[in-house]
Amino acid sequence: MNNPAAQVLAIREYFSTVNREEKSHSAVFISAGTSTMALSMWFHARSNSWISLRKGLELIIWNPTEETPRTTICFDGTTLTLQQILYSQGWIYNGKSLQNEDGIIEQDITVDYDTNQGKLSFLKKIESSESSDGERAVSFMSTLCDEFGLNGATYEIQGVLSRRALNLMNSAIIHTEIDGEEE
Amino acid sequence: MKKLITIFNPNDPTPTAMSIRTHNPSEVHVLLVQHKEYSNTQKNAFSRFKSWISGSIRPDVFPKHMWLPRMDWNSLAEMGTKVIYHHLDGIPSFDFATLGSHLVVDFFSGSKEMSVGLMAHFLETYPSNSKSDLVVTQLTGSFVNIVTGSINTPNAILSIRERVWLSSGKIALIGEKGSAEIGERIKNWGLSFAKRKKVMPQNTEQLSGHLGSPEDDFDFEEGYWLEHFAVHVMATWPDVLETRRQLHLMPATWSEFVAAAMSKNDFSYDAIGYPPRGYTEWPYGYDENGDRIEVKDQQKWRDWINEDQMLFFSKNKFSVEQLEYIWSFAFINDVDVVAIMKNGFWIFTECKHRGSFEHKTSQRLLAIASSVAPRSSICAVVQSHKHTMTHPKKGVYIIMWPDLKNPLMSIDSSNPRKIALYNHHSK
Numbered sequence: 001m002n003n004p005a006a007q008v009l010a011i012r013e014y015f016s017t018v019n020r021e022e023k024s025h026s027a028v029f030i031s032a033g034t035s036t037m038a039l040s041m042w043f044h045a046r047s048n049s050w051i052s053l054r055k056g057l058e059l060i061i062w063n064p065t066e067e068t069p070r071t072t073i074c075f076d077g078t079t080l081t082l083q084q085i086l087y088s089q090g091w092i093y094n095g096k097s098l099q100n101e102d103g104i105i106e107q108d109i110t111v112d113y114d115t116n117q118g119k120l121s122f123l124k125k126i127e128s129s130e131s132s133d134g135e136r137a138v139s140f141m142s143t144l145c146d147e148f149g150l151n152g153a154t155y156e157i158q159g160v161l162s163r164r165a166l167n168l169m170n171s172a173i174i175h176t177e178i179d180g181e182e183e
Numbered sequence: 184m185k186k187l188i189t190i191f192n193p194n195d196p197t198p199t200a201m202s203i204r205t206h207n208p209s210e211v212h213v214l215l216v217q218h219k220e221y222s223n224t225q226k227n228a229f230s231r232f233k234s235w236i237s238g239s240i241r242p243d244v245f246p247k248h249m250w251l252p253r254m255d256w257n258s259l260a261e262m263g264t265k266v267i268y269h270h271l272d273g274i275p276s277f278d279f280a281t282l283g284s285h286l287v288v289d290f291f292s293g294s295k296e297m298s299v300g301l302m303a304h305f306l307e308t309y310p311s312n313s314k315s316d317l318v319v320t321q322l323t324g325s326f327v328n329i330v331t332g333s334i335n336t337p338n339a340i341l342s343i344r345e346r347v348w349l350s351s352g353k354i355a356l357i358g359e360k361g362s363a364e365i366g367e368r369i370k371n372w373g374l375s376f377a378k379r380k381k382v383m384p385q386n387t388e389q390l391s392g393h394l395g396s397p398e399d400d401f402d403f404e405e406g407y408w409l410e411h412f413a414v415h416v417m418a419t420w421p422d423v424l425e426t427r428r429q430l431h432l433m434p435a436t437w438s439e440f441v442a443a444a445m446s447k448n449d450f451s452y453d454a455i456g457y458p459p460r461g462y463t464e465w466p467y468g469y470d471e472n473g474d475r476i477e478v479k480d481q482q483k484w485r486d487w488i489n490e491d492q493m494l495f496f497s498k499n500k501f502s503v504e505q506l507e508y509i510w511s512f513a514f515i516n517d518v519d520v521v522a523i524m525k526n527g528f529w530i531f532t533e534c535k536h537r538g539s540f541e542h543k544t545s546q547r548l549l550a551i552a553s554s555v556a557p558r559s560s561i562c563a564v565v566q567s568h569k570h571t572m573t574h575p576k577k578g579v580y581i582i583m584w585p586d587l588k589n590p591l592m593s594i595d596s597s598n599p600r601k602i603a604l605y606n607h608h609s610k
Contacts, residue, residue: 008327035295036327039295065303142550146557168547
């Protein structure tokens with residue numbers, strides 16, 4: 001449902017029985033959903049605390065109205081696997097090629113999951129100097145950026161890219177000519 | 184006096200600018216949280232935002248006489264908006280109380296955690312919250328009050344050129360606007376199956392008259408007519424706000440701009456008076472016949488020619504026609520047709536009137552869409568030989584041109600992956 005006004009009204013209705021004078025012992029998880037939903041929940045639930053998921057798989061619990069320190073719980077990254085995370089977005093990785101349900105496919109790509117940081121990394125090495133190979137790699141990485149976002153993953157292309165391919169580059173993609181030498 | 188509070192979005196300044204454009208406030212308070220910790224990419228994003236505020240995105244190194252004035256827009260100062268930056272270590276250090284209680288706090292820009300922190304801090308300052316509006320601007324430009332659920336139309340929305348600049352740091356030149364009126368006249372055009380590999384329009388002379396100005400002589404074997412056809416027919420779709428033909432994206436660096444224009448095969452040096460042998464002396468000497476001594480290192484030649492051409496443009500003045508001519512070639516990426524939807528999504532369309540098309544066409548389209556309208560774009564190839572596919576293939580919708588007459592169904596999702604481009608029952 002992409003009707004933000006209706007979402008706010010539904011959330012307001014749901015929490016209409018909350019006694020605004022009483023202290024609520026609930027917390028709102030704000031990392032999921034749109035800003036409209038998360039902020040409506042926070043406002044109408046009248047919770048004193050919120051929970052957010054941060055980089056490094058830290059769950060932060062905080063009550064901003066009390067001068068108490070934030071509680072940090074480190075989420076165990078090993079409870080999720082690389083395949084589960086990819087599959088949650090409709091992607092499958094067989095150790096060599098990455099594919100989604102729309103038929104977008106990339107061969108010879110390295111995908112890793114850092115269980116400590118909770119971060120994915122996508123690495124594509126360009127072996128040939130063919131312009132079309134580079135353009136395809138940039139296009140594919142751009143698609144991944146849209147799918148997995150800026151906070152949860154890193155995107156890198158290694159190898160020589162043509163000017164046409166470089167013109168397509170997205171600032172979220174790291175480009176290195178050879179191992180470790182950033183352009 | 185309308186005072187807007189918004190958090191600066193350092194990964195992409197577009198939401199911050201959208202919020203300002205939507206509310207058109209007298210005063211905007213932009214919160215820069217941990218500005219000193221910004222990465223280089225985020226610092227660049229902030230520079231783009233400041234250029235957007237100034238109304239001119241002309242880079243300093245770009246000669247003034249080479250700039251097209253129509254690339255600029257009104258500055259916020261000209262629109263009556265004063266911008267005040269607040270450099271903060273954290274949201275709690277922002278002092279709401281100094282601004283009075285008649286505020287619009289927009290949570291569209293910035294992370295959700297910062298936004299909730301800002302709201303909590305606001306409610307702490309003004310517990311009754313009766314005089315201020317707590318809102319979230321939407322992709323459409325309208326804004327929703329998260330207390331009452333009311334939705335309000337925007338004062339104005341960002342133009343295509345502004346959006347491209349803010350999201351990608353590229354300069355955009357856009358072509359003809361699609362006409363729904365023309366689109367209605369041509370959308371059910373008769374078909375010819377005389378060609379084995381592609382569907383052609385009937386009565387091409389008559390169609391030509393509808394599509395372009397009298398001097399346009401369309402070759403219906405080539406694809407140019409299809410761009411004109413698509414831009415008008417897509418303008419008839421009820422969910423489309425605006426369509427434009429030929430979105431050209433230019434680099435924002437002077438040397439790349441010059442190289443992009445001068446390297447196009449069909450760019451005429453004569454049209455601008457650039458000497459065939461270059462503007463400056465060849466630095467590597469001449470042989471006995473007066474010909475240049477060739478350099479083995481091609482990079483040396485490329486460096487010289489780029490310097491030479493930049494100097495030529497810097498030292499010479501051009502007529503308006505010549506300037507427009509240079510700009511029309513200076514793009515590094517282009518999209519045939521762009522449609523802006525009422526829900527804030529963009530449709531990027533490539534037109535191919537051939538018996539086949541290569542997938543690299545759609546790859547380029549996907550990459551451009553991702554940099555210009557990340558997470559809010561749909562890519563389509565309008566073509567002449569494959570049946571329309573109601574589900575995307577490799578991330579791109581394939582549409583046979585006669586099917587453009589079927590309007591888009593209402594897009595009811597903020598996730599491009601969940602969007603169905605066509606209402607299956609309408610076909």
